[in-house]
Every structure is written in structure tokens, then in C-alpha cells.
Amino acid sequence: MTRRNTATIVFVSLCVVLVAAAVTLNVGWIYLHGRRVLPLVLGVLAFALIIAGIIVYTVFLVRELHRNDQQDAFLNAVTHELKTPIASIRLYLQTLQAREVSEAQRADFYRIMLADADRLQQTVELVLKAGAAGQRLALHERHPVDLAALAAEVLDVARLRHHLGPDAMTLDTRAAEGAWVEGDAEDLRSVLSNLLDNAVKYSRGLVRVTLDVDVPESDRVRIRVSDQGVGIPQSQLKRIFRRFHRFQWRGSKVKGTGLGLYIVRSIVRRHGGRVFAASEGEGRGSTFTIELPRMGRP
Template sequence: MKRSLVIFYAIITYAVAELIWWGYMLVKLQPERSGMIMGEGCMFVGVFFLGAFYLHKSMNRERKLQEQKKNFLLSVTHELKSPLASIKLLLQTIQKRDLTKAQVLDFIDKSLNDIERLDDMVENMLLASKIENSSYTFPKASFNLSNLVDNIVNRLQISKCDCNQQIINAEIEPKIEITGDKFALTSVVTNLIENAVKYSSPCQSVDVKLYRNDGQIFFEVADNGIGIADTEKARIFDRFYRVGSEETRNTKGTGLGLYIVKQVLDKHQASIKVKDNNPTGSIFEVTFGLT
């Protein structure tokens, strides 16, 4: 891509130089028409540079997209290898050691958790691909959103502390019904909670709320993590985009989660806002209209 940009700039420079030279020669040969030649030349140069500017922007956008795709493939590789290595180690331990029944059950539970991580990742990639290709139809039906959020919270309840402290605090108003695509909205809730846990330090709490207010349904996920800069809030829902630079980023991810969240919510005429938490972290607030 860098070589292409160098060639592009060389051609632009050559074309402008040739234009100036031919303009000079025309003025020299026909000095009485110098005004017309200069005017048309300036107009041509203006259009030429405008086209070159937009072409440059397009090439830069394509270059960044290619870099993001490359980083996405690297991220997916790491994301897949981590749970697979964990599952392999747990199963090898069960196979080679004489463990108690309680230990075996504990290892099986951990393996199942890693398998669920892999399943979520694959579902994300498939859904993102279908959304991008406009091949997903978002079939809608009425279902209990309260039960869905409660089930996901229980599944994602993770302990990062030695004292087995629960880090997801949920306030879920019961019996909230909504009409929508249950599969796609499951992905929305899962991605928002997983992101909050991922970007929080060990033992920091994540607050999940679901409630009705003024004829609308609100779903909020608040964390006390690293937060999101104002300059990046408008870009976090772009495909493959991840906060921070690839050189300094420590958290795992593919850059598809929030893209899926935004696309699914748009299809449900719902909105999402990102606010700063106090004193640190972020709050993602989803608003549904009652149906």
C-alpha cells in the first residue's frame, strides 16, 4: 500500500508539472489568450486536485481497513488459542491424574465455560458476516427480556478474586416483554456485559440494570474500567475498531462486538449512548420503545 501511495503522488506531481509546462508554452505562443488559458488551467488544476484529494482519502480508508482486518485475524487467532489451550490442559489433567469427583466436575465446568466463550465468538463472527452481507432478516417475536438478561448475567458471572467475589451486580425489573429478534438481542446483551467485564480490573464490579421508565425500556451496563475518550466514542461502533493502539492494547477482542450491538439495535429502532461513569469507566445505555 505504501508503494502504491508513492506511485500515486509521483503521478500527481508529474501531471501537475506537465500541465504547468503546457500552460506556459500556450501563453508564450498566444499571449493575447493568456487570460483564458490561465482561467481554464486554474479550473482544471482545481478539479484535478479535488479528485486527487478524494482518491487519496479513499486509498487511506482502504489501507486502514486492511490493517484492521489484519489485526482482526491476529486477534481471532489469539482469542481461539486461549480457550482451546485451557480446555486441552484441563482434559489432559483429567486423563493423566487421579482426581476426586469434585475436582473432575470443577474441571469440566471450567472447560464448558471456555467452550461457551468459543461459541459466543463464533456466533459473533457469523452474525457480523450476515449483517455485512445483508443476508440476515432479523425475525421478530415477543419474548421475556428480563429472563434473557438474567440468564446471561448468571452465565457470565465471573470470579476474578481469590475470595470468589461476584463482580456482576444486576437490578432486573421482572416481566419486561419485548418484540424483537431474540438471538440477535442475546448477542447485544452478551457483548455489552462481556466488554464491561473485559475492560474492568479484577474484583471491580459491573452494574447491569433493566427497567421501564416513561414508556420506554432501558438496559444499562456500567463498569469502572479504563473508560473511553470522547474522541473515540463516535468510532467504537465501527467494524474492527478497538480502543487504543495495537502496540499498547492489553485486552483481548476482535472489534466486532460493538459493531454487532449497533447494527442489531438499529434494526430494532433502539438507540445506544455511551456515557462516562463516575469516577472512572463507562456506561452503555440502550433505549427501546415499548411495543
């Protein structure tokens, strides 16, 4: 049991004791002043306010402790995400400096260092986007974006990044005629990239991810990312979009910062849309759905 868990138990126990004491005093006050209306009413109101204040204060403290735990986990995750590729790049550079290597080895070292540099860049961009999302900045510049074309582009990049074959990730745009929205193409690309990366990370072994783009109604465009991975418990379906929150399936150790889905929700809301998750439970895959306001073809 961690120190913060112990503190939470102490605060909750103290709250229960104080509330019980206040209720006891309230009952005693009623017993002593049962025939005097004004002192009785004022006493009951005062004790009710005291009890409410104790409860609110305790809830606030427990939430702050939980938030501190999440922030500590985030700092540890970001530190790991930064430290690991830096150590790898440093090791390969020291190897290249210390001894002669063949051209094939040199090319392999360069490839690994570029991949590590990309990982560093993704982590930094993720933290920067999370900061912008936390400020809830308005979307001032809007441009026409073809979501079907954007989805195809992001899917190809995800295949290359995760070294997957064409069957592992598929795209369905058969009902995507007129899937145009007004918004920021880079932000929307980040949304799709985050969802696809999560779908791959939370797949167990065999990756089977589907990206669908369609126009179910004349005024909206729908995007769905489905996988056959670990799934999500019902209790976690709304929590996963909170900042720093990370769901770990039993026995899994998926790396991450807990910011990806928070950024996804922030960007979608800034575009006037909504995002939600659905799953039949652990081990049965999950589907993330985005709905955005549709515009006519430019």
C-alpha cells in the first residue's frame, strides 16, 4: 500500500468520524431544544452545513491525492519515454565513434537511431498538444478537409510505423462520399494517428484494426476505429478520456503517457464533434467512434 493510499484511508476515516460526531451533536441539540422552534431550526441548519462542509472538503482532498498520483504516473511515463530512446541513440553513437563497423551495420544503426528520434519527437509533440488542449483554445482557422483521403494517408503511415502488412489494418470508405469537414487537418491527423496507435498497442499478438469513414446523415461524418484487442470494461469507457488516465488490462504493460485519448477528445470537441468508446468487455475488442459536422464539397 502506497503512502497516498494510506493518506486517503485516513482522510476518509476522519470524515466518517467527524460526520458521526456532528450527527450525534445534532441529535443532542434536537433533544435539548425540541420545544424551541428558532434554536432548533438554526441548530439543524448549522449542523447540516458543517456536515456538508466536512464531506465536500474530504472529497476535494481525496480527488487531489488521486490527481497527484496520476501526475506522478505521467511524469514517470514521460521520463521513461524520453530516457529510453536517448540512451539508445547515445549507445549507437558511442559504438560508431569507438570502432569501425560495416556499411550494413552502419545503415542499421542509422535506421534505429532515426526510429528513436521519431519516438522522441512524438512524445514531445504529445505533451505540447496536451498543453494546448488544456488551455481550450478556440479553432480560429478552418479549412476544408477530406476525411476519407486523410484516413487513407494516416493508415499508410501507421502501417509503416508499426511494420504491419496490408491485412493487419484495413480502410473502408465505400460510404464516404462527401465526407468533408471544416477544421485543422494536422489536428485531425493527430486524432486518427492516436486512435490507430492505441488500437495496435492494445491488440494481443495478432493485429486486426479497421478504420471506417462514412456519412450516416447529411449533416455529419462518422469515423470508427475498431480492433480485436484487450477490450475495455464498462466502468472505464468514460474514464479513458481523462487526462493522465491509463487503463491497463490484466497482465499487460502497455507504455504510454495517458494523454492520447484526452487530446483526441479535446480536438474533436474543438471541431464541434464528439467521441465515444464502446466495448463488450475485456478481451473482446473495442470501437472508438468520432462524429463531426459535415460540410458540402468545397
